[in-house]
Amino acid sequence: MGAITHALRITGSMTWQITWALILGFTLSAIIQAVVHKSTIGRLLGDDRPRTLAVASLLGAASSSCSYAAVALARSLFRKGANFTAATAFAFGSTNLVLELGVILWLLMGWQFTAAEFVGGPVMIVVLALLFRRFMKPALLREAREQADRGVAGSMEGHAAMDMAVAGDGSFWRRLLSRAGFTSVSHVFVMEWAAILRDLVIGLFIAGAIAAWVPDSFWEHFFLSGHPVLSGLWGPLIGPVVAVISFVCSIGNVPLALVLWKGGISFGGVTAFIFADLLILPILNIYKKYYGKRMAWFMLWTFFIAMAGAGYVVELLFNAFGWVPERGGTTVMTEGVTWNYTTWLNIVFLVLALVLVVRFLRTGGRAMLRMMGGGPTDHESMEHSGH
Template identity: 40%
Template sequence: MEQVAEAFLTGAGMLWKALWALIFGYAVSSAIQVLVTREQMAGLLGERGLRPAALAGFFGFISSSCSFAALATSRTVWVKGAHPANATAFLVSSTNLVIELGIVLWVLLGPGFMIANLLLGLLMMVYAYGLMALWLPGGLARTAREHAARQQEEEEGGHEEAGEKSWRRVFTMEGLHEIAMAFVMEWRMVWKEILFGFTVAGFISVFVPQAFWSWLFIGQSDDPAFLAVVQNAMVAPVVAFFTFIGSMGNVPLAAMLWSRDVSFGGVVAFLGADLVAATVVWVHAKYYGWRYTLYLSFLLYLAMVAAGVTVHYLYALSAMLPAERPALGEMVRFAFDYTFFLNLLFLGLAAFLVALHQSRAGARQEEAPEGGRA
């Protein structure tokens, strides 16, 4: 029982340290979502090329969200006319270049990992785009798009995204209500993933011995050989497949792997591996069918392995490889420090946005009977 309590305490401590960053990141992400519609994005991403690819990455960044929301948005962008390579670049960007992910990485592991994750996302986009340029069966992509269009039509029942998006709406009452609605929706989709991720990290840190990680990831040292870096980067996404966790839930697990002496390249590859988690693969199969899903998953796997190894050696050549490997127990600090006051501040912001959302939801329920009589 003592070990179970220690596991829960470790996970809760990591969550406490990252809580303000999570709220801040999702609040910013929600505000950004009032800027541009998915139809506007798709209209600019219809052709293959450097400019549309860069725009896809930018739109993915400003649409940053949890993995499952990113899957749905990527499907919509593709169905509405984006080239599949641009839709894939959008998907990678919207799951790896997310604002809240970078902030939490900074808080838990330091700025080096935040920058590494940024490089990982950019390189994954480049590698995935290049691989799709080399091999993208036209018939496979066409069938997958048709499958996605039918699936989306069944889910939405013809509902279209409404309302003109503009940065000015952020400063209006209507815009604040939209931000509050997006914020609540984001948390409804991601809170289980976040809790599960931090809890699993706590339990693994307590119950899984170092001998297992030494067996699974070869060459554990401060200066691993090239073969060890490649093997770590190849194995880490396989671990992510079986954890069933998305991008935000992967952060505490990445911290756990780093504390267990996995190479920097392996940990970085793991951060991008939410796109091959079992749950994500299943959702993709539902959207596109199994043939395209297997193609896309293998392509993304190659991209994240190559990107993880590349980032490792970019850091090694620049003498930037992190040296400290803090134990997860060091993150369990319930104290009256800056984290405590930041958490109070951002919990207040979260409460305000939830109250704003609830007031709008209540007003709509009151108006519904009158609309029905009209």
């Protein structure tokens, strides 16, 4: 019981530490999604030119941070005519360049990890685009499109099909501050939480258990932390492997990343681990359903190379500039709730979350939650204009 209590204390402390930042990140994401229609995104992703990939990455960064929803939406965009590479860049941006991920990384691990995410993310997308252009054959792409057009449902398919942006003309602020804008923000906010909650909870519990029960000596040997050169080479390779078998994706893998960093994984290794949320086993199975077995294998090895490669670039670059933080400066929290700035921020943002949840429930939100995990509706997207 003492060991279990210790693990739960760590889990609770990490949860309390990041609550306000999560609410802030998802609120800002909801505001952006409330005024940008998914049909607009699809029209901008028709090729794999550098400018298009940059736009895809930025649009992804403004979208959902749920890995399952990002994968489903990328398939939806591909079916509607988006270039496969651009749709994949959108998914990468959606899971690795979102604001809430950067905020949580900064809060739990330090600004260096946030910087590594936003430096390594574009590197990863560039490497992936080059691999796709060099090795993805037209026959493989045709096979993937035929499989995609069959519309086999996967996790969060209904969520990806929904478009809750405000309809109509007018300025950004006019649409956002309208009753329809308030409703749209509340709907996106709650649906995003529903999408990531499972992975976030699992990630927090896994991180708490590992931090409490696995001795540091195990990680030090596993990550070769006593050999700086070998550790730097090993980290970006083993980081994605740990991610694949952890079953935790999206923001849920940040608490585990903190534990791995404290355990001795290299800076580039922990970065590659965070990048690899699109390679966990359940999502690999979804790729197989969406695009067929051959394309799923192709995505596995190209994604792995891109993620590990970005980890190496981050490792070399941040070491060169002296930006790699001291390992002892990052701690896994174990303290409880105290009256400090975190508590006051949590109170303020929990009130904001409550306001948005009440608005969601009063404007048909329960029906949307029921449709969230299912396949697309009869319409390819649900236009939501508010109440």
